[in-house]
Amino acid sequence: MRRLLSGALALGLAIGLTLASAVTFDRHFSAAPDSDAAMVAGLEPVPGGTVPGGTVRQSVTRLQRHLSAQPRDATAWAALGLAYVEQARVTADPSYYPKAEGALDRSLSVRPGDNAAALGGKAALAAARHDFPFALRLAGEALAIDAYGLTAHAVRVDALVELGRYQDAHDAVRRADSLRPGIPIFTRYAYVLELRGRSGAARQVLERAARSADDPGDIAYVATQLGELAWNRGDHRAAGRHYAAALRADPSYAPALDGRARARAAGGDVDGAVRDRVALVGRVPLPSYVVALGELYEAHGRRGEARRQYAVAGTWGTLAKANGVAADLETALVAADHGDRAEALRAAQAEWRRRCGPPETAGRCAVHVADALAWALHVNGRDREALGYARLATGTGYRNALFLYHRGMIEKALGEGAQARRSLRAALRLNPHFSDLHAPTAREALR
Secondary structure: OHHHHHHHHHHHHHOOOOOOOOOOHHHHOOOOOOHHHHHHHOOOOOHHHOOOHHHHHHHHHHHHHHHHHOOOOHHHHHHHHHHHHHHHHHHOOOOHHHHHHHHHHHHHHHOOOOOHHHHHHHHHHHHHOOOHHHHHHHHHHHHHHOOOOHHHHHHHHHHHHHOOOHHHHHHHHHHHHHHOOOHHHHHHHHHHHHHOOOHHHHHHHHHHHHHHOOOHHHHHHHHHHHHHHHHHOOOHHHHHHHHHHHHHHOOOOHHHHHHHHHHHHHOOOHHHHHHHHHHHHHHOOOHHHHHHHHHHHHHOOOHHHHHHHHHHHHHHHHHHHHOOOOOHHHHHHHHHHHOOHHHHHHHHHHHHHHHHOOOOOOOOOOHHHHHHHHHHHHHOOOHHHHHHHHHHHHOOOOOOHHHHHHHHHHHHHOOOHHHHHHHHHHHHHHOOOOOOOHHHHHHHHHO
16 A cells, blocks of 8 residues: 555656645545544554444444453543544434443543543544634644544644645645555545546545455445546546445445435436435534435425425534534535525634634635635625635535535626636536536526
8 A cells, every 4th residue: 555655656756746625524524533542442453444334333332341340441431532523424413422422531631641542533523513723723733642543644644635725635635645555644635636637647546445355345435436436537437437336335324325326317317216215314423424415306396305304414513513523614515505695604603703703814725615705605606705615616626516606606697608617617627517406507597
């Protein structure tokens, strides 16, 4: 894997790569347990730290039993904290985050000095709660104690990306590769290539990773990333094959089920897409999955069922905030299209301020935050302000059809017809099935 990643880095340097974009955090991050804590928990470190939900439950039970007999075991407390973070991820239940915080704080109280595992776990928890500045600080403290900590390296890279500090993230992923090479770091680098518009190079990197993967978790993770690359370039058939391969390796892997639902809808199998989406939200009711089911219903005339899904997505945001999650980005995305538009703008501005500073200074920020703020401004009739953020979201090289659609609709509202046609055509050319709801709107706007 070290040789593969070194080759990927050389390829990136050869094509003049610089890291300059960002993506939605929840799609790519999880805790990536360090080996000591993972061994105590009975968790095998796999891509991005993901483990099957049943394994997480068993680990939590085992650790709780162990700690009732050995309450001074700081490493076991740190492992329990990481297991709770992972349990929140696989169940989409943020009520596990306070439990994680309690376990990690207990670890630090037992061993306050050189406890890199607990600091890394707290960094993972802060990132899962979308407090990326705090996550970055904690990851740095953990790495100062243990320069080889996989959790801390993974969190550091992700937090820098989410804060829009792309060159720093590029430097961090290269350092992580030199110290802890492996799929969690390797796939992050492949994703960086895609973010700079180098999807072909990213595909080569992931294909090499796929040839080296033998663990079911590794296979599912890498196959899903290959599916995302194919989907983002509009090849829903190739994407469907990759998602199917991921599900053969791990039938419970939620991102692959989400991808298969998109690919089925794009291929005309609406009933199959609905079945996948219903199963997915029954297990992992994340807002993005719930809204996708609602939009699939709405696109096919089932508006009552769609409205019920949008209401569920809003309920998740309330639960997330009650458990310490900064859910403004999710709130903005849901409310802009399916809720209170004023609330969408408030939430988008709050997210920008949290990560990037005052909204009126439209400088560097993560592209998905810029896109969310642009769209929230647009639905509130503030298109002249929105255009600057839309240009920021589409100006880094990352090719995202939804971002292009948002920009095109903003340009259309401003009467900039030529630019609007260019953006909308680019969105549909890139992926004619980018959204069950918005792709038809894009075609109608062009007509």
